[in-house]
Amino acid sequence: QKEVEQDPGPLSVPEGAIVSLNCTYSNSAFQYFMWYRQYSRKGPELLMYTYSSGNKEDGRFTAQVDKSSKYISLFIRDSQPSDSATYLCAMSERGGGTSYGKLTFGQGTILTVHP
Amino acid sequence: KAGVTQTPRYLIKTRGQQVTLSCSPISGHRSVSWYQQTPGQGLQFLFEYFSETQRNKGNFPGRFSGRQFSNSRSEMNVSTLELGDSALYLCASSSDPNTGELFFGEGSRLTVL
Numbered sequence: 001q002k003e004v005e006q007d008p009g010p011l012s013v014p015e016g017a018i019v020s021l022n023c024t025y026s027n028s029a030f031q032y033f034m035w036y037r038q039y040s041r042k043g044p045e046l047l048m049y050t051y052s053s054g055n056k057e058d059g060r061f062t063a064q065v066d067k068s069s070k071y072i073s074l075f076i077r078d079s080q081p082s083d084s085a086t087y088l089c090a091m092s093e094r095g096g097g098t099s100y101g102k103l104t105f106g107q108g109t110i111l112t113v114h115p
Numbered sequence: 116k117a118g119v120t121q122t123p124r125y126l127i128k129t130r131g132q133q134v135t136l137s138c139s140p141i142s143g144h145r146s147v148s149w150y151q152q153t154p155g156q157g158l159q160f161l162f163e164y165f166s167e168t169q170r171n172k173g174n175f176p177g178r179f180s181g182r183q184f185s186n187s188r189s190e191m192n193v194s195t196l197e198l199g200d201s202a203l204y205l206c207a208s209s210s211d212p213n214t215g216e217l218f219f220g221e222g223s224r225l226t227v228l
Contacts, residue, residue, distance in 0.1 A: 034216070043119075043205050043219035044158070088158065100171040101148030101163025101209065103217060108157065 006106025023089035119220035140208030
């Protein structure tokens with residue numbers, strides 16, 4: 001079983017829809033949670049970064065972390081065709097030792113928003 | 116502010132050859148990490164450097180190595196290339212390696228024939 005599980009999709013939604021992307025994890029040492037967006041043939045772009053349980057909002061994006069359930073989510077409101085990309089969740093343990101520079105990624109969810 | 120720069124962007128090698136990839140981090144970032152991305156395995160951590168020292172290493176064979184220079188620029192080398200080394204190699208930099216907040220470059224796409 002992988003440390004981080006993410007439904008690879010693909011997910012196809014109409015423009016304006018609310019998108020929900022999710023990841024579950026098994027390692028209780030994970031303390032930092034991130035969502036990256038990756039366009040085709042590009043590197044991952046950091047979208048959201050959270051540390052504690054709860055919600056964090058940035059424009060049309062909301063990241064949610066539930067450490068008790070080991071579950072994180074990313075919501076995209078009013079989705080646009082330009083949001084079409086692969087979305088990767090990533091997690092890391094508290095700094096030090098074997099955690100330096102190491103993120104554990106989900107497999108990524110391919111999202112297509114059609115006009 | 117310039118992002119993470121990786122060179123070359125694309126390269127083709129044959130089995131048995133070696134390859135060197137270069138990464139220039141965001142100005143002021145002293146931590147550089149390397150990842151391999153493949154369709155089957157996704158993004159996997161290779162190693163991390165800070166102040167010219169390798170502090171962390173993933174589960175890759177010794178054919179994969181790296182180094183960091185005093186200006187924080189980093190290189191990674193893969194020797195005796197195998198077909199399975201074909202991948203997108205991504206470099207990421209961070210101002211605070213304790214938090215896991217990494218900023219990635221666009222990657223070097225390696226094809227091994």
